[in-house]
Amino acid sequence: MQKRQFTLTMLLLLTLLLAACSQSTGNTASPAVTVAPAAETTTAAYEADDFLPLVLPVYEDLEGHLGEEITVKGFVFQRDSYGENEFMVTRMLVECCFDDAAPTGFVTRWETDVLPEVDSWVEVTGIIDQREITDSVTGMVFIQPYLIASSVEPIEPYDSPYVFFETE
Template sequence: MQRRAFLLTLLLLFVLVLTACSQPGGDAAVPAVTVAPAAESTTAAYESDDFLPLVLPVYEDLENHLGEEITVKGFVFLRDSYGDNEFMVTRMLVECCFDDAAPTGFVTQWETDTLPEVDSWVEVTGIIDQREATDSVTGMVFIQPYLIASSVTSIEPYDSPYVFFETE
């Protein structure tokens, strides 16, 4: 339980640094160093609406999820630092209260001329990969999960963008 809380805290800090804590004009281009996915992909054994049971294990143990095909639903979030073909499929993670809600999900590569609109809801199917990223504030280099989309479909918005971390 302590390990899960620690990993969730790291995930939240990672997301906050990437999405909420950078200074205006401080976004540096994130180098997209893509590692080839495993030769044979497996399908995740999760319900597509089970956002946290899908996302958290990938952040906790990325190595064991590389090459896995997943389907995740959320809203579209963009940052200036994302490439032309990138967006984040996102839900707002609440650990304690709404004031601490942070965007959580996967930066997604979608090779198309048109990305979905910001704040629109999508279902994304793709392969989990990883890339090297640099924090625009601290300069720290880290490996982040990265979703290479094979399909992006518009869906009806959920009643709430929030997902809740519940302690056992």
């Protein structure tokens, strides 16, 4: 459990540094998702459970997932610091309260002339890669998971952009 908590803390730190959470994503949806027991197959339960089980293991063991193909669903987040043909497929991770929610997911490279619109919801299939980035404020160098997309498809928006990290 300590390793998972450490990994989550590092994920949040990296996400905050990369996404500068002080800037709004423009997404103002209210938190409508409640985490249902795993046995339920409701849409809300799926929406809450289909993201973190894909994202967290990659951040916990990036080397073990390099080259793996995954499909992840979230909304499109964009920063000026992203390169051409890049966006983040993301959900807002809540650890303790909504004010601390941070965009979490994968910066994605999509080789096309047209990127999906910011705040639109997409299903991205791609290969997990990594890249080295330098934080412009601290100068610290990080290895970041990076998704090289083979397909980006629009999907209906989920009821909520939020996912909830539950500590045991």
